[in-house]
Every structure is written in C-alpha cells, then in structure tokens.
Amino acid sequence: MSTVPxxxxxxxxxxxxxxxxxxxxxxxxxxxxxxxxxxVPLHELFHAFGCIIGGGQVSRLEIARIYGADFxxxxxxxxxxxxxYAGRLSGFDxxxxxxxxxxxxxxxxxxxxxxxxxxxxxxxxxNTSPLINNIIFGISMPLAYAPFISVTGDYYxxxxxxxxxxxxxxxxxxxxxxxxxxxxxxxxEQLLFSDSVRVLDISVVVTSFLFGVIMIFATxxxxxxxxxxxxxxxxxxxxx
Numbered sequence: 759m760s761t762v763p764x765x766x767x768x769x770x771x772x773x774x775x776x777x778x779x780x781x782x783x784x785x786x787x788x789x790x791x792x793x794x795x796x797x798v799p800l801h802e803l804f805h806a807f808g809c810i811i812g813g814g815q816v817s818r819l820e821i822a823r824i825y826g827a828d829f830x831x832x833x834x835x836x837x838x839x840x841x842x843y844a845g846r847l848s849g850f851d852x853x854x855x856x857x858x859x860x861x862x863x864x865x866x867x868x869x870x871x872x873x874x875x876x877x878x879x880x881x882x883x884x885n886t887s888p889l890i891n892n893i894i895f896g897i898s899m900p901l902a903y904a905p906f907i908s909v910t911g912d913y914y915x916x917x918x919x920x921x922x923x924x925x926x927x928x929x930x931x932x933x934x935x936x937x938x939x940x941x942x943x944x945x946x947e948q949l950l951f952s953d954s955v956r957v958l959d960i961s962v963v964v965t966s967f968l969f970g971v972i973m974i975f976a977t978x979x980x981x982x983x984x985x986x987x988x989x990x991x992x993x994x995x996x997x998x
Contacts, residue, residue: 760975762978762979762982763902763903763906763975763978766875766878766879766882766902767878767903769881769882770878770879770881770882770891770895770898771895772882773881773882773891773895774786774881774888774891774892774895776888777888779888781889782888782889782892783892785889785892785893785896786892786893786895786896787896788896789892789893789894789895789896789897790896790897790899790900792897793896793897793898793899793900793901794900795825797869797900797901797904798821798822798825798844798845799821799825799826799827799830799845800866800869801845801866801869801904802819802821802844802845802846802847802866803819803830803834804865804866804868804869805819805847805862805863805865805866806819806834806836806847806850806862807865808861808862808863808864808865808866809847809850809852809858809861809862809865811861811865812852812855812857812858812861812862813853813855813858814850814851814852814853814855814858814862815850815851815853816836816847816849816850816851817836817849817850817851818836818838818847818848818849818850819834819836819837819838819845819846819847819848819849820838820840820841820842820843820845820846820847820848821837821838821839821841821844821845822840822841822843822844822845823839823840825844825845827839827840827841836849846940847862850862856919856920856923859919860916860919860920863912863913863915863916863919863940864912864916866904866912867904867905867912867977869901869904870901870902870904870905870977870978870981871977871980871981871984872981872984873901874898874900874901874902874903874904874981875898875901875902875978875981875982875984875985876981876984876985876988877894877897877898877901877902878895878898878899878902879982879985880894881894881895881898902981905973905974905977905978906974908974909967909970909971909974910941910942910943910967911940911941911942912940913970913971913973913974914939914940914942914966914967914970915938915939915940915970916969916970916973917965917966917967917968917969917970917971917972917973918937918938918939918962918963918966918969918970919934919938920966920969921937921962921965921966921969922934922935922936922937922938922962922966925937925958925962929958932958936959937959937962937963937966942963942967945963946963949963
C-alpha cells in the first residue's frame with residue numbers, strides 16, 4: 759500500500775505524457791489551479807460541517823479573501839474573511855468529545871476518498887481524448903493527495919488526539935491539549951521554547967506524527983476500496 763499513491767500518480771502521468779502537447783500541459787496546470795482554488799474553501803467548510811454533523815458548534819471559520827471568503831460570508835454566518843492561513847477553523851466547540859474533534863478534522867478527506875482517488879485512477883483506465891485526461895488529472899491531484907499535504911496539519915492533529923488521549927488515561931495529571939495542534943511546526947517551536955519541555959513531549963509528538971502518517975495511507979487505502987466498489991458496481995450493471 760505504501761507505493762500505491764505513487765504508482766497511481768505515475769500511471770496517470772504516463773497516460774497524459776503518451777500524446778504530449780503544450781496545450782495538454784496548459785490544461786493540466788489550469789485545471790490544477792482551478793481545482794485547488796475551489797478545494798481550499800470547500801475543505802475548510804467541510805471541517806465546519808464535520809463538527810456540526812458530529813454535534814459540535816462552529817463560531818468562526820477563517821478563509822483568505824483570495825478563496826472567496828467575502829462571497830461565502832453571505833451563506834455561512836460563521837465564515838470570516840482573512841486568515842494567516844489559506845483557511846482555518848479557529849472557533850469551534852466539540853463539547854469535550856474527541857470523536858467530534860476527529861470527525862471535524864477528518865471530514866474534508868471524504869472528498870479524497872469519494873472523488874479525488876476515483877478521478878485520479880480513472881485517468882489511466884478511461885478511453886477518452888488526451889485533453890480530457892489531462893484536465894481530469896489536474897483536477898484530481900489537489901483532492902487525491904490532500905492527506906499527504908496535511909501530514910503536519912490535520913493528520914498530525916488526528917494522530918495527536920488519539921495519542922494524547924491514551925497518554926492522559928495513563929498519566930491523568932497531564933493536559934492532552936498540550937500536544938494537539940493543526941500546525942506541527944508551530945507546535946514544535948512552542949515546545950522548544952517552553953521552560954518545561956520534557957522527553958514525554960518529544961515522545962508524544964513523534965508518535966502522533968507517525969500515527970498521522972499511518973492514517974494518511976489508511977485514507978488512501980479506503981479510497982482504493984471505494985474505487986473497486988465502483989468498478990464492481992459498473993460491471994454488475996453492464997452484466998445485468
């Protein structure tokens with residue numbers, strides 16, 4: 759499974775390079791940019807939707823203006839225009855539930871499973887024009903590989919939720935929030951300049967990161983299972 763994401767990328771790329779033209783390269787770049795521009799605010803909204811569906815509350819979702827924050831404010835009262843990040847769910851209440859917290863973090867990656875990976879894999883299996891394949895390839899990449907981009911973000915945070923909860927059960931005196939963050943690099947900086955940094959901090963952060971990596975590949979695996987289900991359903995319909 760560890761090489762499947764790379765294999766899928768190379769397989770799709772090989773198809774796109776089979777009849778290479780400058781216009782195809784332009785199509786990949788433009789479709790990638792448009793896909794990224796649409797995906798970023800959708801990703802952040804799905805964080806909010808995950809929290810709400812789980813039973814939590816959302817009060818502030820920051821989205822950079824370039825990604826249409828001013829437009830989205832007219833539909834979602836919790837959206838605020840402007841952010842130090844492309845987007846960030848900075849105001850939400852999970853009512854102390856780690857399950858709601860995990861759902862909040864994970865919900866955007868249902869787009870990876872349901873849409874991104876099927877689109878990516880379809881490039882190497884569909885019999886359509888090279889131009890269409892290149893457009894689909896460009897569209898699929900931000901969605902299919904979003905978990906890998908978020909290895910120090912959402913997936914670290916999901917790993918830290920699980921690991922810190924286990925540590926808190928074993929050592930009730932510790933605060934699990936100490937190791938939870940959607941920005942691993944910022945967290946490391948804070949811990950390094952803390953007067954009370956401990957071996958436990960390093961152990962929990964490293965373990966949380968590794969758990970996050972495992973969850974990334976697990977997410978991709980679920981996406982491949984979903985693709986297999988779609989293919990089997992199509993075959994069943996054709997056979998019927």
